[in-house]
Amino acid sequence: MSTTTRRSTGAKHSGARRRTPAPPTGGRGPGRDHQLELLRQMLLIRRFEERCVEFYSSAKIRGFVHLYIGEEAVAVGVGQALRGDDAVVSTYREHGHALARGVPAGAVMAEMFGKATGCSHGRGGSMHLFDAGRRFYGGNAIVAGGLPLAAGLALADRMRGTERVTCCFFGDGAYAEGEFHETANLAALWQLPLLLVCENNLYAMGTSLAREHAQTNLAMRAASYGMPAWTVDGMDVLAVEATARKAADSVRAGGGPHFLEARTYRFRAHSMYDPDRYREKDEIARWKARDPLAGLEERMRAEGGLDDLASKRLEEDVSAEIDASVRAAEAAPYEPVSDLLRFVTSPSGGAP
Incomplete structure (x- = not known):
């Protein structure tokens, strides 16, 4: 799949120069081992989520x-x-973020089951994964609720003079909340080391992007706060990595907050409770044809970096890890x- 990255420069695309360069759009790609690791991580998330469907259906996972x-x-x-010393703030759709951050599948699965060995000791469940040791500051059930927290983490790092980056994931629905605009304004005003990653999957629960936002170019709107804002194909892991590296490096070097709009799509309904009647089947099929796992696998096979045996071993390895969890x-x-x-x-301010 081709890399499609574009940087927004403002509402009128005036062509005015900015100090931060545009994200990479080409060049030599990563090697086989790195691509294989990317594929493994995505496969782990996919298979983990599929098992969660099974356990939810059998009432082993609730809520x-x-x-x-x-x-x-x-x-x-x-x-x-x-x-490793950067911070990550997530949303309630955070299983993938936690696994990609390195939270063990066993700790995440135990949390899904509500067990004491879960990453939140069984108290958080699906929507509240947390791992302070990995600076994964959790999912948040409140839409846009993680954005002010991320600003606070970034402010603390700036005041300490560290070179840490705080990365905050949120959806296009959160973009419509006041917390996003307040956070974006303060982050730009105070030049906070904050990477804002909007996972634009086109729907805020059952409300389409076009019915919620008068201007659907979210990166262009974010740029109006005076921060570099880029759009990337969220179905292409290599494009996402290249653009995110460029943004994170700039943030770490003192370039202030950056905004990344990843245009992606959830193949399943908003939640397991959602009947998913607001999307056309043809639309879902079109996006499934751009499956990020299949796209990377096809690229690797074309480059000679993946064959049937390697693919089988990868599936077996991931399956064994999930089975153990x-x-x-x-x-x-x-x-x-x-x-x-x-x-x-306690009400008196003390802790039992």
Whole structure:
């Protein structure tokens, strides 16, 4: 699949020069081993989510579940641009973000099952994954709720004088919330080391982008806050990686906040509760034809970097990892009732 990246320069595309260069659009691509790792990460997310469908259907996973199937290239591509000491703030559709960040599949699966060995000790479930050790500051059930938190993390790093980047994922629905505009304004005003990644999957729950936004070029609107704003094909993991690296490097070097609009698509409904009656089947089929996993696999096969044997081994490796996570989650205990008041602040301000 071809790399399609475009930088927005403002509402009227005046051609005025900006100090930050445009993202890369060509050049020599990454080697076989790196592409294989990208494919493995996306495959792990895809197969993990598919197993979650099974367990939700059998009531082993309860509550709301928002699947990342179709959007894997965004989390994996952006993840390549981040360092271990960078921070990541996510949304409620965060399984893929957590796995791409390196949160073990076993810890995520245990959390899905509500077990004490989960990354949030079974208290968060699908929508509230958290891993402070990996600076993964969690999913957030409030639309756009993670944006002000990300600004705070970035401000703290700026005040400490570190070279860390805070990456905040959010959807096109969150773009319509006041928190986005407040965060974007303050981030640009204070030149915060913040990478804003909008996963534009065209729908805020069941509301299409065109019915929610008068101007659907989200990168162009973000540029009006005085920050570099780029659009990238969110179904092409190599394009996402190249653009995210350029943006993260610039942020880390003191270039202030950057905005990345990844145009992607979720193949499944908004959540497992959603009957998905607001999209045409033809539209879904068109986007599935651009499956990010199939696109990278086809490219690797064309370049001689992947054959049937390697593909089979990859599937077996991922399947074994997920199977192990399921066994561990099923065997893990629930948090004891005696811990019910742990981590709960009392009205007097003290902690039990």
